Amino acid sequence: MPHPHCVPDAMANLVINEMRALYGARFMQQWQGLTPRELKSAWETHLSGLSEREVHAGLLACLARDWPPTLPEFLRLCRPWLNPEAAYHEAVAGLAARRRGEAGRWSHPAVYWAAVATSTHDMLHSTYGAMKARWERSFAEVLGQGSWEPVPPALTELPAPAHDRASRARAEAALQRILATQSQRGTRDGRAWARQVLSEQARRGGKRYSSTVLEMAGRALDIETGARAASARYQDNRRS
Template identity: 35%
Template sequence: MTALSMPNPASSAEPAPAPRRWVARVFERLGGQLGAKVADLYADQNPEAVQEEWAAGMAGLHPDEIARGIAACRERVFAPTLGEFLHLCRPGLNPEWAWHEAADCLRQRDAGHVGAWSHPAIWRAACAMSPEVRGGDYLRHRTRWIYTLRREFAAGWGEPPPKPAMRVQHNAAVRAPCAKEREALASLRNLHAQTAAARAAATTEE
């Protein structure tokens, strides 16, 4: 198995629900940002059921993703639903967003940077479809991209994207040989021709 190949999601264990303390912390932060709008959103719901659903929805989220989602809520006017919050945490759940992120991050890697990947799964999907992503035709490759992206998300967080391989920079200027250098090259060619002729003659005499 290569470093970029991933197991079949069907054989992967379902991620465990997020700890309840994480959910409580998220609601605490959202309450600080949006006030009573958070409580109003779930006013008619069973608090235990809401906590359980959010814990299940947040399964598999990395702490960095949760922090991203909380930060994104600072710009909102209304409290997010669970689905909205998950997309704020993991924007790559939108396949088209992930495609453009992959294209941009591949360009960053070409420039020698790791790339601002929001999730390692997008990096792995980009590796699996690098020519297509670089080609830029999302509509043509959308079905395969969605399949590949979902497969990699199902595989979990995994290892972070590695640093790009070092590239050797050649700064030497290329120029045509001068007259003296041309004479030296001609002399070497003549010497080589004479040596080859002598060897051929010796072989014939034998």
């Protein structure tokens, strides 16, 4: 979830003081030639978009480093989720937690929505090496949106039967409207509706769908990717 941005002046002072305490002369040598005011100004400028929590995460990561990070390195330490591989493993852990009815730990909504766009089934049943290209493509596309819906709460309990029937009826009606629209457009992809639903839900300002529709879309794509994997295994076995 997003956090309020910190006051750059206060955070710049904190970071510089912590760097001096951790690295002493090594830090000052890295910035030699700059006046104290210029040094502070450089850090203020680049810390202005970070939250206090992110800055503290960067400082905590410095404890494992023998040498002071450069300014770009420190910014990456503050936001480790920007690293595709780190974000992937966070997403897998978060998806596994949601399968158990837990919220999961998400450092940024983009990580969650990239996981949804990639396929929760494949994320949970594949290695990073196998998913690397697909994940990095989805992650880059979601990051490029610039704004993201919050991570939705995990479903922890089933609704009452009557409410469930009414919700499913509304969901099926909404699904029929989506399918009718795609039929008019001449879309032949039987899973296009599911991708449309998840894409709209992830986009800020996009159309909102009920949890039932989202669940149906997710299952449809999981079924699709599962069928593709089975087909690929069958073809491999025939070739061997």
